Amino acid sequence: MTIHEAHRLLKNKQLSSVELTKACLEHIHQVEPKVHALVTTTDELALKQARKADELLAAGDANPLTGIPVLIKDNICTRGTRTTCSSKMLENFVPPYNAAVVERLNDCGAVILGKANMDEFAMGSSTENSALFTTHNPWDLSRVPGGSSGGSAAAVAAGEAIYALGSDTGGSIRQPAGFCSVTGLKPTYGRVSRYGLVAFASSLDQIGPLTQDVTDCALVLNAIADYDSRDSTSVPYPIPDYTQCLNADLNGLRIGVPKEYFVEGMQAEVERAIRTAINKLEGLGARVNWEVSLPHTPYALAVYYIIAPSEASANLARYDGVKYGFSYQDTDSMWEAMEKTRQYGFGAEVKRRIMLGTYALSAGYYDAYYLKAQKVRTLIRQEFDQAFEKFDALVTPTSPTVPFKIGEKVDDPLQMYLSDVCTLPINIAGLPAISIPAGFADGLPIGMQIIAKPFAEETILKIAYAYQQATDWHKRKPEV
């Protein structure tokens, strides 16, 4: 059941929010032993919110999200509810405030069911870096759900909630959306407030929805997109009604397909599925150019894995065991306390990235690494800007492969990083992009990515909507 379907039933009193919430909670308890998507479930709180929502519905005071159960990625602060970032460092941290997006959802009368598992501090592409446990892909429990919003994506795919919020720094909404066959949108940088999102890479992070279809995606974006003075990178631009663009008319829309995204080593079935999907868009009226080239694309991996860890090394410096979080006490030395706090509180990937970032920013290396990466970042952005003068959208695969097996890439960090090659450039350039289901290979999901210029989410949603009207990949559900 989607948000818009549930809303109709709720408004017509064919269903109550309490009934819907109880059904979700029951389903959660049923499938969680197999999927392990959730760090915390807040049953009592959810039912309380559901009762309030039913009151709003009765009073005719409802909006599309009222009374609808949602899950929140565990790096988004929820007041009074443990927010762990799936790390030992914050395992018992209870935020004293709500993130801006949580405030928005609460204002809508949403029902928050709990917090979703993730790669620790959002660093990873498989949710295997969670310091708590690994989440399993509902389509094949021996495989990863993707990451870092793996819990959010898996939970939506498995029907544990109607929708979820995730965060995306290098692909962390889109790649798991692709791996779990759900719809996942990373808005333009600055569109959604980062206030209350535990920072990983401040110039790349964005919060976004993971939903069952594009209409739901537009509904959630309507609720969470807003100017917020508490986030100094929040843009004061007007927010359209994102549901207005949802029509299936693609006539005249110019779509470009950048060759560099069909990477060497890409799985043949994935390539085939994406080419078929793009042909479908052409059949729906779009004009497709297959010969687009963004020559600096191959450098995006290096640019990202210098900039993101550098920013992370600064953002994670706050975890010192002094004001909150894990704190090593078995010493009198202040420095030893901090060093051991960070040694035991952080997992391997987090340490790796802090080290990489610290190195790239250190004296003698700053120019060669960080500054160089920022200059190449400009070139990558300029390439996109030029492309968007000729095209309304660019379409690519979301990932070069279908979801891989749990354990397959954990020992080779670089191999793991490569699963994000199609999504990273988008964060570097600050663009909006979506991943939608575009097929399956041996029962494993394949996602298609649609990219547009800054603040052109409407273009993306329109194309995605048209595709979902003409196909039904997004309606298939896994049997858990």
Add this chain to the structure above:
Amino acid sequence: MKLSREEVLHIALLARLGLTETEVNRLSEQLSNILENFEALQQVDTSGVPPTAQSIPLQNVVSEDKVIPCLPQDQILANAPRRDGGFFRVKAVLE
């Protein structure tokens, strides 16, 4: 770009990250491997290209200097590992 043990220990010190011997060795190898792969970036001609720090055209975003309610002390101290009344209790900074 092979990172020496000394360099790894130096970076760990800058980051105030305690590492075991195994971690030092493993990180030395993994970081060297990763950085080697990034050498390709040096090939890119960036002469005259300005760096991009962030992708939106906002500059000097400031907030009004006015007093607004803030979180009560108890809530801020609620997650404190060690607290002493209205204070965070910390290790001695000076010897």
